[in-house]
Amino acid sequence: MNKKKVIIIGAGPAGLTAAYELSKTGKYDITVLEADNQVGGISKTVNHQGNLIDIGGHRFFSKSQKVLNWWAKFLPILDTTHHLEIGYHSKTQNLDEILRKNSEGAMLVRKRKSRIYFNKKLFEYPLKLNPQLLLNLGILKSYRIVKGIIYARIFPIKNERNLEDFFINNFGKELYHTFFKDYTEKVWGKPCTDLSSEWGRQRIKSLKIRDLVKHSAQKILIPRKYQNASARTLIEKFLYPAKGPGMLWEKVAAACMDSGVVFLFQAKLSKLHIEDGLVTKVSYQTSQNPENVLDCDAVFSTMPIKNLIHTIQDEVPIEVAKIAQELEYRDFLIVGLELKTLKIEQEKGKLIKDNWLYIQDGGVKVGRLQIFNNWSPFMAPANNIWIGAEYFCQHTDELWNMSDEKIIDFALTELSTIGVLDKKQFLSGKVVRCPKAYPTYSGSYHHLNQVIDYLDTKKNLFPMGRNGLHKYNNQDHSMLTAFKAVELFERGEMSKMEIWAINSDDEYLG
Numbered sequence: 001m002n003k004k005k006v007i008i009i010g011a012g013p014a015g016l017t018a019a020y021e022l023s024k025t026g027k028y029d030i031t032v033l034e035a036d037n038q039v040g041g042i043s044k045t046v047n048h049q050g051n052l053i054d055i056g057g058h059r060f061f062s063k064s065q066k067v068l069n070w071w072a073k074f075l076p077i078l079d080t081t082h083h084l085e086i087g088y089h090s091k092t093q094n095l096d097e098i099l100r101k102n103s104e105g106a107m108l109v110r111k112r113k114s115r116i117y118f119n120k121k122l123f124e125y126p127l128k129l130n131p132q133l134l135l136n137l138g139i140l141k142s143y144r145i146v147k148g149i150i151y152a153r154i155f156p157i158k159n160e161r162n163l164e165d166f167f168i169n170n171f172g173k174e175l176y177h178t179f180f181k182d183y184t185e186k187v188w189g190k191p192c193t194d195l196s197s198e199w200g201r202q203r204i205k206s207l208k209i210r211d212l213v214k215h216s217a218q219k220i221l222i223p224r225k226y227q228n229a230s231a232r233t234l235i236e237k238f239l240y241p242a243k244g245p246g247m248l249w250e251k252v253a254a255a256c257m258d259s260g261v262v263f264l265f266q267a268k269l270s271k272l273h274i275e276d277g278l279v280t281k282v283s284y285q286t287s288q289n290p291e292n293v294l295d296c297d298a299v300f301s302t303m304p305i306k307n308l309i310h311t312i313q314d315e316v317p318i319e320v321a322k323i324a325q326e327l328e329y330r331d332f333l334i335v336g337l338e339l340k341t342l343k344i345e346q347e348k349g350k351l352i353k354d355n356w357l358y359i360q361d362g363g364v365k366v367g368r369l370q371i372f373n374n375w376s377p378f379m380a381p382a383n384n385i386w387i388g389a390e391y392f393c394q395h396t397d398e399l400w401n402m403s404d405e406k407i408i409d410f411a412l413t414e415l416s417t418i419g420v421l422d423k424k425q426f427l428s429g430k431v432v433r434c435p436k437a438y439p440t441y442s443g444s445y446h447h448l449n450q451v452i453d454y455l456d457t458k459k460n461l462f463p464m465g466r467n468g469l470h471k472y473n474n475q476d477h478s479m480l481t482a483f484k485a486v487e488l489f490e491r492g493e494m495s496k497m498e499i500w501a502i503n504s505d506d507e508y509l510g
């Protein structure tokens, strides 16, 4: 029997989920085209001399039981929160043994800890209005913060025009300037006055002042066992593959290969050939050959919409091409740094327990600091300190275009300036650039519907994933879009609107 030929563009979470689900049916010849030389997409793990980099720190959690079951099928879940006391020499005998017995690896249950680093001090995150905060900030600053909050309550800005107004109305001017402005501007590369207040409403809904106070009071007054269990779980624990997110996706890819899925690496999709509203062939480029052609009956795409529209060999309406061209992204780069010690310590010789720190200081470009040892001790097998300095940027920025050596030195200098490390403790470093890490809701985003409608006219083309839908999707959302795409394809459904509807409340969990 002639099997239908399915092409999947991208071996990230969405592409691999679709490949696996389709391969289970045994009905299709599946080829995955991947521009990179490894699987995982943004959720890959990069290996630097045995030290592992996770691009951005990927917490695994989901409200979908289907997603949770799917993960557990590939990596058994081990609750290590009681076995693992993180310190400089972090692997306990106990956990080593557990993982050795389970040579296939595991998904660890990890405790979340992340704080704000500002002015050489650490502050709880989400911010807690407690005596520690006031002590760290000093009497004058604390007075100004409280005054700012009261003022904002009595005299709120009537029409919130932008994110700055939103922050000030919710937190007061002083708290906004101290803890929100610089970090937000680093992440988005724009002044808060140029970001919409709608953005704040969607993303910061859980950070209202009254919630900060309530949460802090609850922690102090209510015994732990009576606190809201699901909220606690979401905030304080997450799942994490022992060797970073890529470990899961490598396992999924291996299972796909076992069922006959063909993976072509360093193979970049360049053209979708259209006949009568259907994709009939795809072209892709490799280093050896600028044009290879494959016939197809269906295409599942996770590549950025901006690029996808350009590959369509059809009369794309000028307006649609323009909207796609003007979609905007935020790029991201991470600098892995291996060190003998870190300057900020929990106590003498003990590494702080945070998975990551938000770097609030405005004088430096670094936005967050991942402490990979605390995600999983298996991320840093040599037992040195293994951190990741994160920079939110544009690929046109000077920083992005500097040599790797210069970027490493830049990161070391910034981190030593703000008291995180001593340059003399540096052992080795690695730079990973991640273009189009964040599809942003700016530029032509508000006209995206026209692109969606146009793509929907290509009956056998299934967009899915994060950049594939230009939506701020986490791994679980990306997977849910792939489940839906497979379901619609199997049902012979022509409209893809059910895929676009997933995660439409734009829930932000990062």
Ligand SMILES: Cc1cc2nc3c(=O)[nH]c(=O)nc-3n(C[C@H](O)[C@H](O)[C@H](O)COP(=O)(O)OP(=O)(O)OC[C@H]3O[C@@H](n4cnc5c(N)ncnc54)[C@H](O)[C@@H]3O)c2cc1C
Pocket: 009, 010, 011, 012, 013, 014, 015, 016, 033, 034, 035, 036, 039, 040, 041, 042, 043, 055, 056, 057, 058, 059, 060, 061, 267, 268, 269, 270, 302, 303, 304, 307, 332, 437, 438, 464, 465, 466, 467, 468, 473, 474, 475, 476, 478, 510
């Ligand atoms: C900083 C950061 C932190 C994050 N933190 C979390 C988190 O804590 N938890 C969480 O669940 N999610 C998190 N995410 C989101 C997560 O990374 C994404 O949801 C997920 O990787 C998206 O999967 P995807 O398959 O849609 O796309 P991608 O991961 O982007 O994969 C797409 C693949 O397509 C390939 N490709 C692109 N163009 C072509 C082409 N022309 N031809 C062939 N191949 C092509 C790319 O090389 C890539 O491998 C985070 C993201 C970022 C940027």
